[in-house]
Amino acid sequence: MCGIAGVWRKRNPIGGGDLTDVGRMMQALAHRGPDDHASWNDSRLALGHRRLSIIDLSTQAREPMLTACGQGVLVYNGEVYNYRALRATLETEGRRFRTVSDAEVVLEALHHWGPDKAIPLFDGMFSLAYFDARATTLWLARDRLGIKPMSVAETPERILFASEDKAILACDDAARAIDAREITLRLAWQSRDSSSSLFEGIERLPPAGLWKITDAGIEKRCFWHVLDVLDAARIAGDTATDAEHMASLEALIEDSVGLHCVADTRLAAACSGGVDSGLVTTLAKRFRPELTAYVVDPRLGHSEAEDAERTARHAGVPLNRVAVDKDRFLELWPRTIWHLESDGWHASHACLLALAEQCRADGIKVLLTGEGADELFGGYDWQEASMRPWRPWSWPQRLFRSKARLARRFERQRHAPFRTSLAGDRGWDRNIVLRALSPELNFLQTKIFDRLEPVASLSDRAFLGCCLQDMYAHLQDLLNRHDRLSMAASVELRVPFLENRLIDFAIHLPRRHKYRHKQGKWLLKKVAEKHIPLQNVNARKNGFQVSNNFTTGTEGLLRAGLLRDVMKWPAASVEDLIGLARRDEPSRLRLVGMELFLRLHADGQTTGQLTEALRAAVRDAR
Structure with a gap:
């Protein structure tokens, strides 16, 4: 887990x-990457690498890494x-290795097989430059679901x-111009953070992006x-029994958790009171007997700590509670936005940063989490609501409706x-909004629905x-948040549910194995019961x-x-927006978060100055 950087010259030498x-x-x-850093350059390319040492801690595994022949170079x-x-x-095909690192395997695979063959074989999370x-070709690539940024x-x-926009902005000729359209899209609740930048002129590789530069x-x-x-x-055509699918899923999860526990450093689990992180925590204990777990324990409102304690006791894993009060939250909020390079639309962002910082203070470099299970296995209420x-068209309701009317309604719907579609019912105005906002994401939903036509x-x-749509929408926001905020504290966050075989298994499960008896994640919960x-x-x-x-008054x-x-x-509308933010917490987080972003990146204020501004706003509101 690291940070990578590079400059490619189109014509003149470096x-x-x-x-x-x-x-x-x-x-x-x-x-x-606080553990090590190095750079490399030739006539056209300069590469830099910041290292967080996790697998093979030796200096031999330092990057940029070169093949023995010197013709292949990697930052990863x-x-x-x-x-x-x-x-x-690779060894059976004659390749020889100098380290026991995964980076050298990635480099040798790319150089021996070529990126087109090698990269689809990689099972994990990565962004790389080879x-x-x-x-005389530079390749940039990102893992299939965009867990790692570029x-x-x-x-x-x-x-x-x-790895992050702020690194590009540090370059001498980089303009720090804010993209007003991107601000609008985020304020309109579009899922953009993982694949789009708020800065003009900066593009992000999409999930599974593979760019060839010549x-x-x-x-x-x-x-x-x-x-x-x-x-x-x-x-x-799925005819497998519940028991067969349960056995397959349990084996896949156990194998994935085992792979995700490979590290030459201390490892912990983020254990909430839920099914996903609880299952990962319990299974990880088998591979790492010394495993510890962490949970955020807010000092206001609902806390998952008691439920997490129940799981941790059951698994025999010590649980560390990370306390967050309002003062700590206001300290963390501007820092989360600095690292997210966006508005920080959810209050849990600051809590994740608090958890990651506590892990790092305790000497933990790797943290396992249950992210991705809700998208893959049907855990959200809006997924169930999409059926209504x-x-x-279901039996026997369709008997009481005109076939022609149903056909016309089908074409619209x-x-x-x-449930998450912007263009609901038959509102022409909403269709206009849909096309104007984020067509590359919003039109994907129709393509997915049509591709599922064999499902009766x-x-x-x-x-x-x-x-499936959530893999490219909601999950992208979560993955972006997890990477940026864990790495802000130099902690690698791993997501065992997003392993290649698990992804393939989950996207091909029938609905009855995801939602049954008014219960989401039905099959996964059956495995978790054990x-x-x-x-x-x-x-x-x-x-x-x-x-x-936590945010009242800001x-x-x-x-x-x-x-x-x-x-x-208009000046007259600002007080109306402040009133909206006062009444509605999601709007408050979006609007105030975007204000913090602009003050950080357009006005040059520090995170410490913004924390004091937030505290002052809270005092004035009392």
């Missing part, structure tokens, strides 16, 4: 300014968990790339997409098939399609709740702020 910029980028990414951020199996295959001197900026003379320019493509791998006939509009039940198609307390398995899903009181920051100028709000 010069002193380029090397200085790589140094600046590495300094901006110091939090991602992440973990490829099947590296041992890949290494064995230079093949034999063809930002890119192109200028007339150079291509800059790094003298001819950038060739952009993806090596994996759910539309390309989804076999709807496999879902429709399709009930008129398939363009907004899910329209409500089943809607449920399954909503789960490992964690039934009280936790059967508890109502709450998500991570943080009291509204809305005063919008008065005489920067956001009103960027959005060109």
Whole structure:
């Protein structure tokens, strides 16, 4: 787990300014890799690497890493968990290794097989830059669901790339211009953070992005997409019994957790009171007997600590409670936005940073979490709600409706098939909004729904399609949050549910194995019943709740702020927006969070100054 940076010269050789910029980028990414740093350059390319040492702690595993022949160079951020199996295959084909690191396996696979063959074989989370001197070609790649980040900026003379936007902004010729359209999209609740930057001129590799850079320019493509791998006939033809699927799922999860426990450093689990992290914690104990667990314990409102304690006792894992009160929250909030490079739309963001900082203070470098299970196995209420509009087509309701009317309604509804669709019912105005906001994401829902045509039940198609859509929407926000805030504290966060075989298994499960008897994640919960307390398995899903009181009063920051100028709000409307933020916590988090972002990145204020401004706003509101 690391931070990577690079400069590619389109024409002229690498010069002193380029090397200085790589140094600046590495300094901006110091939090991602405090253990070591190094750089490398040739006539056209300069690379930098900040290292968080987790697998093979020796200096031999330092990056940038070169092949023995010197013709292949790699900087790499992440973990490829099947590296041992890949290494064995490469050794049978004559490759020899100098380290026991996964980075060298990634490099040798890329150099020996080529990126087109090697990268789809990688099972894990990664963003990487690989230079093949034999063809004078630079490759940039990101894992299939975008767990690890990669930002890119192109200028007339150079291509800059790094793990975070702030590294590119540290370069001498980088403009720190804010994209007002992106602000609008986020305020409109679009899922953008993982794949789009708030800074003009900075682009992010999409999930599964595979970019080839040569003298001819950038060739952009993806090596994996759910539309390309989804076999709807496999879902429709599924005849496996509950017991067979339970056995398969349990084996897959156990194997994935075992792979995710490989580390030459201390490892812990983020254990909430829920099913997903509880199951990961319990299974990880088998592979790492010394395992400890952490849970955030807010001093206001609902806390998951008691439920987490129940799971931890059951698993025999000591649990550390990380306390967060309002004063600590206001200290952390601006820092979360600095690292997220966005507005920080959920109050739990600050709590995740508090948890990661406590882990690091305790000497923990790796943290396991249960993220991804809700998207893959159907754990959200909006996925279940997506079935309801399709009930008129179910038996026997369709007997009482005109076939022609149902056909007309179907054609309208398939363009907004899910509960999360913007263009609901037949509102023409909403269709206009849909097209204007984020078409690359919003039109994906219809493509997914149509691809599921072999699934006879329209409500089943809607449920399954909503789960798949969430992989590119809601999950992207969560993965972006987890990477940025864990790495802010130099902690690697791993997500065992997002392993290649588990992804394939989950996207091909019929609805009856995801939602049954009014219960989401039905199959996963059946597996969990064997490992964690039934009280936790059967508890109502709450998500991570943080009291509204943590942010009450901060809305005063919008008065005489920067956001009103960027959005060109009339002065008379600002008080109305402050009133909205006062009444509605989600709006308060979005609006105040974006104000904090602008003050950090457009006005140059420090996180400490913003914490004091937040505290002052709270005092004034009393």
